[in-house]
Amino acid sequence: MKAHNQDPxxxxxxTIETPRDTEDVKETLQAMAxxxxxxxxxxxxxxxxxxxxxxxxxxxxxxxxEPNNTDEMLSLKEAIQEQxxxxxxxxxxxxxxxKILGGDILNTTTIRKQLWLFLLITFxxxxxxxxxxxxxxxxxxxxxxxxxxxxxxxKSLSSNSQITERSRESHVLQLLRNSKDxxxxxxDQPPYMVNVPEE
Numbered sequence: 001m002k003a004h005n006q007d008p009x010x011x012x013x014x015t016i017e018t019p020r021d022t023e024d025v026k027e028t029l030q031a032m033a034x035x036x037x038x039x040x041x042x043x044x045x046x047x048x049x050x051x052x053x054x055x056x057x058x059x060x061x062x063x064x065x066e067p068n069n070t071d072e073m074l075s076l077k078e079a080i081q082e083q084x085x086x087x088x089x090x091x092x093x094x095x096x097x098x099k100i101l102g103g104d105i106l107n108t109t110t111i112r113k114q115l116w117l118f119l120l121i122t123f124x125x126x127x128x129x130x131x132x133x134x135x136x137x138x139x140x141x142x143x144x145x146x147x148x149x150x151x152x153x154x155k156s157l158s159s160n161s162q163i164t165e166r167s168r169e170s171h172v173l174q175l176l177r178n179s180k181d182x183x184x185x186x187x188d189q190p191p192y193m194v195n196v197p198e199e
Contacts, residue, residue, distance in 0.1 A: 099105055111118075165171060176184060 095105070105111065173186060
């Protein structure tokens with residue numbers, strides 16, 4: 001069997017040859033396999049030579065155009081930026097407690113892009129906490145003042161009752177009798193109206 005290759009884009013065509021009388025079928029197949037192996041090695045060698053020559057041409061071009069120091073600095077800066085971007089592993093879809101507690105969640109780009117939002121939320125939290133603290137202080141002060149007001153009301157009621165008791169007529173008479181200093185006494189006659197004629 002022989003393969004005829006007319007065009008590399010076409011399929012192989014096979015022709016069947018009968019073995020010669022002197023040759024054995026086994027020897028024919030071995031010869032064909034050896035020929036195919038040699039052709040394969042030659043094509044691989046051609047590909048390797050082409051790649052080497054292209055690499056040599058690229059090296060010559062790089063030698064002709066030598067970059068200056070600023071280009072090297074820019075390329076170093078670009079390389080560092082690429083490493084920073086490449087080194088950042090994308091956040092997997094599985095959000096675990098280990099990633100949250102380990103701080104890996106804070107390294108994602110979405111968190112870094114929303115940094116100002118988190119700062120704004122933190123600012124509002126501080127305002128909320130301070131407002132709640134001042135309200136609690138005001139409530140404590142109101143409770144204290146309410147208790148003081150109630151105490152003052154009770155004192156006022158007790159002092160009013162004492163004054164009322166001391167200013168009663170019977171109590172005043174009792175005090176006068178006990179002191180024996182005064183000549184003021186209770187009248188035996190009822191009060192009466194005095195009419196004064198007009199002139």
